[in-house]
Each structure stands twice: as structure tokens, then as C-alpha cells.
Amino acid sequence: xxxxxxxxxxxxxxxxxxxxxxxxxxxxxxxxxxxxxxxxxxxxxxxxxxxxxxxxxxxxxxxxxxxxxxxxxxxxxxxxxxxxxxxxxxxxxxxxxxxxxxxxxxxxxxxxxxxxxxxxxxxxxxxxxxxxxxxxxxxxxxxxxxxxxxxxxxxxxxxxxxxxxxxxxxxxxxxxxxxxxxxxxxxxxxxxxxxxxxxxxxxxxxxxxxxxxxxxxxxxxxxxxxxxxxxxxxxxxxxxxxxxxxxxxxxxxxxxxxxxxxxxxxxxxxxxxxxxxxxx
Amino acid sequence: xxxxxxxxxxxxxxxxxxxxxxxxxxxxxxxxxxxxxxxxxxxxxxxxxxxxxxxxxxxxxxxxxxxxxxxxxxxxxxxxxxxxxxxxxxxxxxxxxxxxxxxxxxxxxxxxxxxxxxxxxxxxxxxxxxxxxxxxxxxxxxxxxxxxxxxxxxxxxxxxxxxxxxxxxxxxxxxxxxxxxxxxxxxxxxxxxxxxxxxxxxxxxxxxxxxxxxxxxxxxxxxxxxxxxxxxxxxxxxxxxxxxxxxxxxxxxxxxxxxxxxxxxxxxxxxxxxxxxxxxxxxxxxxxxxxxxxxxxxxxxxxxxxxxxxxxxxxxxxxxxxxxxxxxxxxxxxxxxxxxxxxxxxxxxxxxxxxxxxxxxxxxxxxxxxxxxxxxxxxxxxxxxxxxxxxxxxxxxxxxxxxxxxxxxxxxxxxxxxxxxxxxxxxxxxxxxxxxxxxxxxxxxxxxxxxxxxxxxxxxxxxxxxxxxxxxxxxxxxxxxxxxxxxxxxxxxxxxxxxxxxxxxxxxxxxxxxxxxxxxxxxxx
Numbered sequence: 001x002x003x004x005x006x007x008x009x010x011x012x013x014x015x016x017x018x019x020x021x022x023x024x025x026x027x028x029x030x031x032x033x034x035x036x037x038x039x040x041x042x043x044x045x046x047x048x049x050x051x052x053x054x055x056x057x058x059x060x061x062x063x064x065x066x067x068x069x070x071x072x073x074x075x076x077x078x079x080x081x082x083x084x085x086x087x088x089x090x091x092x093x094x095x096x097x098x099x100x101x102x103x104x105x106x107x108x109x110x111x112x113x114x115x116x117x118x119x120x121x122x123x124x125x126x127x128x129x130x131x132x133x134x135x136x137x138x139x140x141x142x143x144x145x146x147x148x149x150x151x152x153x154x155x156x157x158x159x160x161x162x163x164x165x166x167x168x169x170x171x172x173x174x175x176x177x178x179x180x181x182x183x184x185x186x187x188x189x190x191x192x193x194x195x196x197x198x199x200x201x202x203x204x205x206x207x208x209x210x211x212x213x214x215x216x217x218x219x220x221x222x223x224x225x226x227x228x229x230x231x232x233x234x235x236x237x238x239x240x241x242x243x244x245x246x247x248x249x250x251x252x253x254x255x256x257x258x259x260x261x262x263x264x265x266x267x268x269x270x271x272x273x274x275x276x277x278x279x280x
Numbered sequence: 281x282x283x284x285x286x287x288x289x290x291x292x293x294x295x296x297x298x299x300x301x302x303x304x305x306x307x308x309x310x311x312x313x314x315x316x317x318x319x320x321x322x323x324x325x326x327x328x329x330x331x332x333x334x335x336x337x338x339x340x341x342x343x344x345x346x347x348x349x350x351x352x353x354x355x356x357x358x359x360x361x362x363x364x365x366x367x368x369x370x371x372x373x374x375x376x377x378x379x380x381x382x383x384x385x386x387x388x389x390x391x392x393x394x395x396x397x398x399x400x401x402x403x404x405x406x407x408x409x410x411x412x413x414x415x416x417x418x419x420x421x422x423x424x425x426x427x428x429x430x431x432x433x434x435x436x437x438x439x440x441x442x443x444x445x446x447x448x449x450x451x452x453x454x455x456x457x458x459x460x461x462x463x464x465x466x467x468x469x470x471x472x473x474x475x476x477x478x479x480x481x482x483x484x485x486x487x488x489x490x491x492x493x494x495x496x497x498x499x500x501x502x503x504x505x506x507x508x509x510x511x512x513x514x515x516x517x518x519x520x521x522x523x524x525x526x527x528x529x530x531x532x533x534x535x536x537x538x539x540x541x542x543x544x545x546x547x548x549x550x551x552x553x554x555x556x557x558x559x560x561x562x563x564x565x566x567x568x569x570x571x572x573x574x575x576x577x578x579x580x581x582x583x584x585x586x587x588x589x590x591x592x593x594x595x596x597x598x599x600x601x602x603x604x605x606x607x608x609x610x611x612x613x614x615x616x617x618x619x620x621x622x623x624x625x626x627x628x629x630x631x632x633x634x635x636x637x638x639x640x641x642x643x644x645x646x647x648x649x650x651x652x653x654x655x656x657x658x659x660x661x662x663x664x665x666x667x668x669x670x671x672x673x674x675x676x677x678x679x680x681x682x683x684x685x686x687x688x689x690x691x692x693x694x695x696x697x698x699x700x701x702x703x704x705x706x707x708x709x710x711x712x713x714x715x716x717x718x719x720x721x722x723x724x725x726x727x728x729x730x731x732x733x734x735x736x737x738x739x740x741x742x743x744x745x746x747x748x749x750x751x752x753x754x755x756x757x758x759x760x761x762x763x764x765x766x767x768x769x770x771x772x773x774x775x776x777x778x779x780x781x782x783x784x785x786x787x788x789x790x791x792x793x794x795x796x797x798x799x800x801x802x803x804x805x
Contacts, residue, residue: 006636008616031615034647036639233492237587238471239613246616250636 002254005147007174007204008037011225012244013212014049018062021047022071026078028246033082035248038108038147041087041176043210043225044155045101047071048091050180050210053217055131063093066104067112080110085145087152089178091132092117101133101154103178108146116141118154119163126182126219129156140166148173148253155179158193158207161200162277168201168266173256176206182219190224195232202230202260204251211242227251230259296325296531297421299375299401302346307417312406313377316387317395324374324401329418331411335360338367346418347376348411351391355383358390365394365402375401379408433535436460440543444550450560453547454478457521457540461533463505464524467544467557470517474585475561481578487524488581507533509541513549519557559605561586563622566630570679576672583672589618589634590672594641596633597666597678599686600652603629611655615648628683632675641668642701649700662689665701687802688714697751710798717802726803729796732779741779744772746801749794753784 010028015021025042032040044050051059064071071090079086085108092102092115101118117136121129140163142151151172157163158177167175177194181187190209198205204227211223223242227235227249239245260266300322303313315322327344333353334340341347347368354361368376376395378384387404395402439456450467458465458478464487465478474491477484487494507523507530521541526533548557555563565582568574584590600608608621608631619633633648635641649663664686666678681704688707689698698706707714716722727734733742744762751757759769773784782789 031647034639034644035616036636037616234471236589236618237473243610243613245613248616 002252005039005251005253006037007206007227007249007251008032008040009206009208009225009247010040010042011208011211011223011239013210014214018047029078029082029084029086031246032248033084037084037248039085039145041178041206041208042089043208044089044178044180045091046089049214049216050219051216052129052132053126053219055128059132060099063091063099066092066102066115072104072112076106076110076112079106079108083108085147087176089154099133100136101129103152103154105143105145105150113143113145114141116152118157120157120160122156126217140170142167142170142172151175153177155181158197161197164197164201168203172203173253174204174206174251178208180210180221183222187222195228198228198230199232200265202263202265203256204229211244230256296327297418298323299326299346302326302418303403305417307413310407311409313403314406316402316404317392318399318401321399321401326374326418329415331415335364336367338371341371341373343372344374346374348414349376350379350381351383361388361390362394365391365400366398369398369400373400375403377403377405379405381408429532429535432532433539436536436539440539444543444547450476450547450557451564453543461523461526461536463526466522466524467519469519469558473587474582475519475557485578485581488585491585507537509537511541511545513545559622562620566620566622566632567624569676570624572676576676580672588620592637593634594637595669595672595675595678596635596641596645597675597682598631598633599664599682600629600631601662601686601690603656605629607656611652615651617644617648628686630679630682645701653700662698663701664689665703667703684711684714709795713795713798714802717799722799723803726796726799729793730800732781733776741772741776745776746797748773749790749797753790
């Protein structure tokens with residue numbers, strides 16, 4: 001009997017305040033658990049607006065300590081109560097003035113497993129992230145959760161194949177890619193890059209994007225959250241491009257083994273030839 | 281608006297003859313043609329026929345020409361012969377035809393070798409005839425083809441425009457496209473979800489059977505004779521139209537797909553229907569299921585292609601009175617539940633949930649109903665549910681069961697104090713009376729029993745009687761629901777008993793009036 005992981009993703013629109021945003025996400029955890037989902041990942045900077053459309057230090061207040069901050073603790077209790085693994089992409093303050101774009105990983109018993117800090121930080125029109133975040137320094141952690149080995153790669157990271165591969169080498173079975181990306185800028189890439197990464201690294205990818213236009217700018221976030229399998233095929237349907245949606249899908253891990261036995265990319269890669277990639 | 285080719289990106293813009301087809305024309309066959317080089321290029325399209333003896337003919341060509349020559353200016357100069365062939369090759373000529381005779385009594389070896397090297401078909405005519413006959417023959421055929429293409433294009437455009445102007449539904453447009461194409465026509469959104477189909481049912485079913493796999497291949501051009509046109513406007517792509525297995529000339533199929541795509545874009549932009557294509561798709565599937573006209577098994581490929589998970593699932597048919605399909609669709613998305621929601625023909629909104637087998641279907645149905653109340657702000661909103669079905673074949677009966685339950689409780693939900701999810705077991709006698717409502721004996725029984733109230737048309741007293749009986753003759757609850765004092769209620773009950781000539785404290789008489797009232801109400805709806 002193969003191992004099937006029922007995994008979930010949640011895309012939603014900015015409600016206007018942090019507390020109601022957290023409540024919407026708490027409800028999503030309950031709804032996912034009601035369907036037997038074993039793991040759920042939220043969108044990038046999940047409880048806030050996508051404030052990187054502007055450069056304003058007032059938004060530094062959205063940062064919290066991880067794992068000591070209130071939001072992580074709140075979701076630890078929920079994870080414990082419902083027995084679900086949670087991935088919480090949020091704004092992290094390590095100490096005043098040292099801020100990261102981070103995802104905390106909570107196990108199904110509520111214990112805190114660790115965090116991934118976004119490595120590649122963009123600074124382009126409408127995505128002024130260098131104003132808010134230091135580049136991540138967490139390396140490429142893969143978390144051994146109750147349901148399987150999970151990696152996280154945040155938003156703009158997805159344009160860099162190196163991190164995807166590093167997570168694969170660490171044994172990731174599912175990599176979550178929480179994002180905030182807008183129509184016009186990247187929509188055609190959204191259907192290309194993560195499926196390509198899933199095929200190149202022979203694991204499942206869950207791609208999450210928020211929806212709607214927020215009052216900080218014109219970015220029109222296009223949702224279309226999805227899971228893709230190691231053959232780059234969508235698992236079920238792609239979510240709406242406008243509406244809040246919980247995506248719950250069964251991921252059959254037998255597929256991962258089947259594809260790796262067939263294609264053997266990990267056997268045939270030749271790291272010795274790649275030194276130019278790491279030359280400074 | 282964009283309509284672009286997916287399966288034949290390099291297809292010529294207009295119909296053309298191939299070199300091979302030209303060589304099989306009767307007039308040409310009489311000239312005893314022999315292909316002496318470049319046989320691999322015989323399927324090249326011939327765009328035009330050109331007679332040229334000049335050695336530098338290449339500069340006069342624009343590609344796709346079949347060049348006819350006697351070689352009179354080339355005889356005796358081998359380097360010019362080779363250069364002549366290379367010049368045609370550079371100009372992307374389709375083929376060269378050499379009439380044997382005074383200049384070349386036999387196929388010239390230098391030209392043959394040069395043509396073979398560059399893959400240019402070299403054809404010799406052993407019995408040459410006036411080239412004018414050949415150009416006339418081929419040119420008139422090419423013109424006729426172009427004219428046929430233009431007239432096909434016009435015919436399709438005229439038919440579809442007439443339908444759009446007449447306000448025809450999407451399905452009617454697709455049926456018309458299928459009539460022209462004589463192959464299955466499939467409309468999908470960008471997620472490859474099938475929104476509508478047209479064409480002969482068994483052929484459509486064959487296409488849909490393995491939809492998930494084949495549709496993605498089609499995007500990559502792996503399937504021959506699948507012609508796809510993108511649908512979009514105002515800078516956004518919405519979906520795709522596919523002609524699956526078009527058997528005519530690819531160029532005609534391309535043209536048909538493009539005209540159809542333009543018409544569909546226009547139809548959508550003009551808002552041909554208040555419903556989105558996705559909503560129309562769900563509506564047509566649920567309507568077909570509940571009608572039973574087509575066996576459920578035959579609708580399975582359509583359900584799967586519409587994105588409804590069907591393998592190892594539990595199906596819960598629901599009817600939600602007074603709910604907009606769009607609201608229900610949003611709720612399904614928020615909850616992450618798989619399902620279809622649509623308004624059926626008789627104004628009833630139905631939902632078909634598809635749930636994983638390992639979850640308690642009743643608990644998820646209750647969750648759906650509870651969240652519906654929150655989402656709509658209607659604390660009395662009801663969901664009429666059939667018992668969960670594990671077999672797809674049982675879904676139509678389930679949908680009818682849910683509709684029956686909704687009918688049976690309509691209008692009396694508050695008095696009955698029903699739960700958020702109502703099932704067959706909750707409707708008791710109401711369900712039975714509902715089923716018997718067409719029976720003339722039952723109708724005359726109801727008229728006879730209620731005559732005293734119906735004759736004088738006293739709707740208020742009828743309302744009080746209805747609530748009183750529905751609450752199990754609970755006077756304080758009835759008074760509360762009608763916002764009247766208990767003494768006022770007593771006076772009304774006395775009036776009712778007087779008009780009907782019955783004693784409502786007597787169980788059998790009260791039961792008789794209750795059944796009559798249920799039968800009366802069932803006929804009113």
C-alpha cells in the first residue's frame with residue numbers, strides 16, 4: 001500500500017486587518033482538517049497585506065519572533081488540537097532591525113520544527129522587498145514532519161533552480177512555494193517554473209499565491225494555487241484566479257519513487273562539473 | 281482577441297496542393313513524370329506554378345513555387361546546371377519540373393545530384409507537353425481551393441454571427457461548429473477543464489475518456505489532427521477550443537477553428553448568457569444527470585473532464601432552496617470541497633459533492649450546511665440532502681431524492697424546527713403526500729376537508745392552521761410564530777374549527793385535516 005499524503009494549500013485576499021486575517025486562516029485549518037488534510041501551507045506573509053508594494057517602515061510592525069511570537073504559538077495549539085502539520089510564511093524579527101521573510105514549520109503534535117528564511121530578495125517595481133528583509137541565512141532545511149519530508153522555497157526564490165535542487169538533495173518529498181505574485185508580471189511563468197522544478201527534482205510542489213487587489217498598490221494577485229506531481233502534471237484542478245480557495249489533494253508518494261526509478265536525475269547529475277556555478 | 285494555432289504552428293495560411301498531388305493530375309500523368317531526386321520532399325505545398333528558363337530564376341521566386349523548365353539555357357554548362365538547382369533551393373521553391381527533349385534527352389546527372397543533395401524534388405517529363413496546359417490546370421485548382429476556403433470561412437462566420445445575434449446559447453454555437461467540422465468539438469478553460477462539448481456523442485465520449493492525458497498532449501502538438509484555437513480578449517486568455525480529429529484539410533480545420541474562436545469570444549463579450557461558461561457546464565451536466573435521459577454511466581467521462589473527482593469517491597446530492605449557484609460555488613472553494621453547483625431547469629439549485637471515501641460524508645455535509653448559514657447570513661437556510669452514494673450510477677436517484685426532500689419541506693421549515701441538513705427521514709408524511717399529489721382521490725379529499733376555509737378564501741386562518749398542525753398542536757409556539765397573544769390564537773382556532781366543522785383536539789380529525797392541508801400545499805407548488 002503506497003503512502004498517500006492529503007495535503008492542502010490556502011489562498012485568500014487581504015481582509016484589512018491582521019486579527020481577522022489570522023481568524024480566516026484558523027478557519028481554513030479547521031476546514032482542511034475536517035477533510036482529513038495532514039499538512040497545510042499558507043500564502044507568503046500570510047496574515048498581512050503584501051506591503052512590499054510600498055516602502056514604509058510602519059510595516060516593520062508586522063514582524064514577529066519565530067517561534068516565540070504570538071502567531072506561531074497560536075497555530076501550534078491549533079496544529080496540536082487537529083493533528084495537522086502547518087507551514088506559516090510570515091514576517092520574522094530576529095532582533096530589532098534584523099528582519100526576514102520566513103516560513104515556520106509546525107509538526108502535527110504542535111511542536112516547532114524550524115524555519116526557512118527566503119534566500120533571494122527582489123527589489124523591483126511593486127516588489128520592494130530589500131527594504132523589508134535581509135537575505136535568508138537558513139540554508140536549505142528539509143523538515144522531517146509527521147507526514148513526510150517537507151521543504152519550503154518562498155516566492156522569488158522559485159526563479160533560481162539551485163535552491164530547488166538543494167532541497168531535493170536534502171530529501172524533500174514536497175516543497176511548498178508560498179508566493180505573492182501579480183498579473184502581468186509573471187503569470188505565464190507561474191505555469192512553467194514550479195512544474196519544471198517538480199520534474200527536474202522529482203518531487204511534489206505546492207504553489208500558493210494570494211488573490212485580489214490590495215489598497216497599497218495596483219498589484220492584482222492572481223491566485224491559481226496548485227499542486228504539481230514529479231511528472232509536472234497538476235494534481236486535480238488549479239484554484240480560482242480571483243476567489244479565496246482551499247485546495248485539498250491526495251499526493252501519492254508511489255509516484256515519486258516511480259518517476260525517480262524511471263528518470264534517475266539524481267544518479268546522473270555530475271556535481272564535479274558544476275564548480276563554475278559556485279564560483280564567487 | 282487572440283486565436284493562435286497550437287497543433288499546426290507552421291501550417292500554410294491558405295489551402296495548397298502538394299507536389300505529390302500535382303504529379304497525380306491526369307494532364308501531368310500523360311506527360312509520364314518521373315521523380316529523379318528529392319523524393320522526400322513530395323509533400324511540400326505548391327503555392328503557385330512558374331515557367332522559367334533563366335539561369336538566375338531564384339531571384340524571381342518568393343517560395344513555394346513549382347518551377348517548370350526545358351533547360352534550354354542550361355544545356356552544355358554543368359556549373360550553371362548545378363547553380364540553377366541551388367538557386368531554386370535558396371529561394372525555397374517547392375519542386376522543379378524538367379521537360380526532356382532537345383536540351384536534355386535524358387535526366388541530367390549534375391542537376392539530379394545537386395537536387396538530391398539539397399532535397400529539392402526534381403521531376404522529369406518523358407513526354408513533355410505545353411507548359412501552359414499545366415499552369416492553367418494547377419492554377420485554376422489553386423484558385424478554386426482558395427475560393428472554397430474563403431467561402432467556407434464566410435459560411436461559418438455568417439452562420440455563427442446569425443446565432444449570436446439571435447441570442448443563441450453557447451451549446452447551440454458549438455453544435456454549429458461541430459456540424460461544419462464533422463468531428464468532436466471541445467471547449468476548455470485554461471486548466472484543461474471541459475466546459476462544453478459538441479459532436480456525435482460516442483465520438484465525444486471517446487475523446488473525453490482519457491481527457492486528462494490527451495488534452496495536455498494536444499497542447500504540445502503530439503496528437504495529429506487536433507486543432508486548437510486560443511480564446512481571449514482584453515489581454516487575457518480564457519480558454520481553448522479544440523477540434524478533435526478533424527479529417528479534412530488541416531488548413532480548412534485551422535480556418536474553421538479560428539472563425540469559431542472569434543465567434544465564441546464575441547458571444548462571451550456580448551454576455552450571451554447571464555451564466556459563465558463554467559456555470560453553464562455544471563448546469564448542463566447536473567440537468568442531464570437528474571433527467572435520466574442519458575444513463576449516468578455515459579455522463580461519467582463528462583463529469584471527469586469537468587474536473588469532478590469520480591474515482592473512489594462518495595457522492596452527496598444536495599438541493600439548496602433559495603441559494604445562488606455562484607454563492608455555493610464560492611463556498612465549495614473556501615471549504616476546499618470538490619463539487620458542482622447549478623440551477624436546474626425548474627429553478628431548483630442543486631449541488632453534487634464528491635468527497636473522499638475515508639471521510640464521514642454526513643459530517644462534511646453538516647459542515648457545508650453550517651457554513652452556508654454563516655456565508656449567507658440566513659440562520660434558517662436549509663440543505664436538503666440525499667443519502668450519500670458510493671456508486672456513480674446512483675447519483676441521479678440521489679439528486680431526485682434531494683429535490684423531493686426540498687419540495688416536501690418547502691415553506692414550513694420554521695414551524696417544523698428542522699435541522700440545517702434535512703433528509704428523507706425528516707420529511708415523514710409530507711414526503712408521502714407530496715408523491716401522491718397528482719392523485720385525483722387525494723385532491724378531492726383535500727378539497728372536501730378544507731372546503732370551509734378555502735371557500736371563503738381566508739389565507740390568514742389557513743396559515744394559523746398550518747403552523748398549529750406543523751408544531752404538533754403547540755399553542756404557545758404557534759402564538760409566538762404568528763406574533764399574536766394566546767387569547768387571540770384561541771379565537772382563531774375556534775373560528776377554524778367552526779368553519780371546518782371539526783374538533784382539532786380529536787387526534788383522528790386533526791390528522792385528517794393535517795393530511796388534507798399537506799396535500800393542498802403540495803398541489804400549490
